[in-house]
Amino acid sequence: MHKTLTGSVMLALAIAGACQPAWARSPAASANEAATARHYASLIAGEQPKVAELTLFFTQMPKGGDLHHHYSGSVYAEQYVDFLDKQGLCVNKQTYRIETDKAVIAAERAKPAAERNCLSSAEVYADDHTFRELLQRWSNKDFANHGALQPPPDRLFFQTFGFFGPVSNANFREGLQELKKRAIAENVGYIETMFKLSPFVANADFDQKAWLNVDNNAALEAELRAALGALEQDPAFARSTSDFVARIQEAAEGIDDERFTMRYQTYVLRLLNPSQVFSSMVSGFKAATMNDKIVGVNIVGQESANVSMRDYTLHMKMFRFLKSVYPKVKVAMHAGELAMGDVPPEGLKFHIDQALVVAGAHRIGHGLDLVHESNAPEIMKKMREDDIPVEINLTSNAFINGVEGANHPINLYRKYGVPYVISTDDAGVTRHTLSNEYVLFASRYKPAYAEMKRTSYNSIRYAFLSVAEKQRLTRQLDQRFAAFEARVAALAKTAKPSK
Numbered sequence: 081m082h083k084t085l086t087g088s089v090m091l092a093l094a095i096a097g098a099c100q101p102a103w104a105r106s107p108a109a110s111a112n113e114a115a116t117a118r119h120y121a122s123l124i125a126g127e128q129p130k131v132a133e134l135t136l137f138f139t140q141m142p143k144g145g146d147l148h149h150h151y152s153g154s155v156y157a158e159q160y161v162d163f164l165d166k167q168g169l170c171v172n173k174q175t176y177r178i179e180t181d182k183a184v185i186a187a188e189r190a191k192p193a194a195e196r197n198c199l200s201s202a203e204v205y206a207d208d209h210t211f212r213e214l215l216q217r218w219s220n221k222d223f224a225n226h227g228a229l230q231p232p233p234d235r236l237f238f239q240t241f242g243f244f245g246p247v248s249n250a251n252f253r254e255g256l257q258e259l260k261k262r263a264i265a266e267n268v269g270y271i272e273t274m275f276k277l278s279p280f281v282a283n284a285d286f287d288q289k290a291w292l293n294v295d296n297n298a299a300l301e302a303e304l305r306a307a308l309g310a311l312e313q314d315p316a317f318a319r320s321t322s323d324f325v326a327r328i329q330e331a332a333e334g335i336d337d338e339r340f341t342m343r344y345q346t347y348v349l350r351l352l353n354p355s356q357v358f359s360s361m362v363s364g365f366k367a368a369t370m371n372d373k374i375v376g377v378n379i380v381g382q383e384s385a386n387v388s389m390r391d392y393t394l395h396m397k398m399f400r401f402l403k404s405v406y407p408k409v410k411v412a413m414h415a416g417e418l419a420m421g422d423v424p425p426e427g428l429k430f431h432i433d434q435a436l437v438v439a440g441a442h443r444i445g446h447g448l449d450l451v452h453e454s455n456a457p458e459i460m461k462k463m464r465e466d467d468i469p470v471e472i473n474l475t476s477n478a479f480i481n482g483v484e485g486a487n488h489p490i491n492l493y494r495k496y497g498v499p500y501v502i503s504t505d506d507a508g509v510t511r512h513t514l515s516n517e518y519v520l521f522a523s524r525y526k527p528a529y530a531e532m533k534r535t536s537y538n539s540i541r542y543a544f545l546s547v548a549e550k551q552r553l554t555r556q557l558d559q560r561f562a563a564f565e566a567r568v569a570a571l572a573k574t575a576k577p578s579k
């Protein structure tokens with residue numbers, strides 16, 4: 081039987097192997113690529129990779145896109161300090177929390193500067209002690225340094241969002257513009273950001289039934305269908321979803337241009353109660369059908385927290401149901417962001433598996449607990465055969481979960497042919513860049529240049545974009561690599577022979 085090519089097959093052909101094939105390149109371009117590969121090989125050779133030079137190399141190398149990127153965790157604390165004045169807020173210099181009570185703020189403003197307990201942006205910057213202490217609470221700055229605060233790193237990480245929360249849920253245009261500027265400066269052409277928590281409503285009756293029916297698929301599905309129907313009849317809920325879409329559309333204005341493209345995922349918070357998670361998921365799925373710039377739905381929040389563990393399977397079944405209602409909406413999922421000791425051993429055995437098999441995830445975020453999962457070989461086979469990538473976040477995994485080096489499952493994914501992308505997670509909180517993630521990957525695991533290049537292309541290949549948009553960004557990446565390799569080849573020629 082004659083089979084017509086589907087969109088995904090055509091795309092696979094269009095960007096097969098990702099990088100431009102040798103026959104499509106000029107001899108000079110091929111020579112530059114070979115010189116770049118030799119130069120890179122010299123940087124990772126030996127017991128001590130040349131990390132400083134790798135940093136220069138990867139800062140300039142085109143890096144396609146960043147597919148695991150949280151908006152609020154990517155803005156640096158310094159910009160959040162700037163936002164205090166923009167919103168007319170101040171920060172308490174004892175607690176480092178943002179004051180939002182207008183009466184307290186007015187009373188503080190009326191005091192002489194020396195007696196003020198709540199500081200403006202300029203006052204924070206002028207007071208070095210307060211500024212440095214603030215950075216230790218709003219990010220992981222100085223965590224490993226002498227004299228720093230050292231709460232458990234996962235607690236420090238997740239608490240930062242509470243500190244800067246009052247200013248991170250506003251000023252979106254400024255925040256996005258800064259992230260765009262930073263991306264262009266390190267040769268990143270695309271970001272797919274987890275932008276906003278979609279709206280939700282609570283329903284105590286739904287919560288009770290959901291917990292009772294978690295193992296009864298037919299009853300659970302009937303309950304989810306009834307709840308969806310009720311939400312669709314609720315004009316206030318419809319309005320909250322359309323307002324949510326409008327805010328994203330407004331924030332996105334002026335971001336895309338010929339050099340840079342940004343797309344947005346909505347997310348649900350796995351720490352909330354079932355009715356809140358489900359209604360948030362409904363508005364997230366609906367939002368993704370209402371606006372082309374909203375390209376997927378994710379689930380976030382500390383996975384080892386009690387509620388996240390208790391409701392994990394229930395959440396996966398909610399995703400399965402909504403994917404049957406909205407089959408075109410893409411889903412990326414934090415799954416298996418767990419290390420030995422984070423939870424009892426049985427909690428490490430099924431999260432990636434259920435994200436794939438029950439929820440139907442198109443991409444897996446982190447996938448750290450792979451080695452503990454009961455079906456690890458089948459998970460890798462499915463990801464390989466269904467072309468489902470894992471999003472690797474090395475800095476985040478080392479800081480939050482203490483998983484790094486030989487303890488990280490990235491080499492299993494590579495060894496068994498699972499596609500992967502390199503991404504940042506929360507580069508503002510953990511104070512790094514996408515280039516830095518490439519440096520860590522290259523210096524720790526020493527993949528060949530061809531693999532590093534393919535990894536960069538993978539972040540376009542696995543983006544939740546249309547075929548046409550992927551082709552445009554792939555062509556852009558071809559041009560950027562040609563320019564980069566010409567530069568590296570020229571630099572390599574001027575290097576003195578090593579002793």
Ligand SMILES: [Zn+2]
Nearest residue numbers: 150414445505
């Ligand atoms: Zn994440």
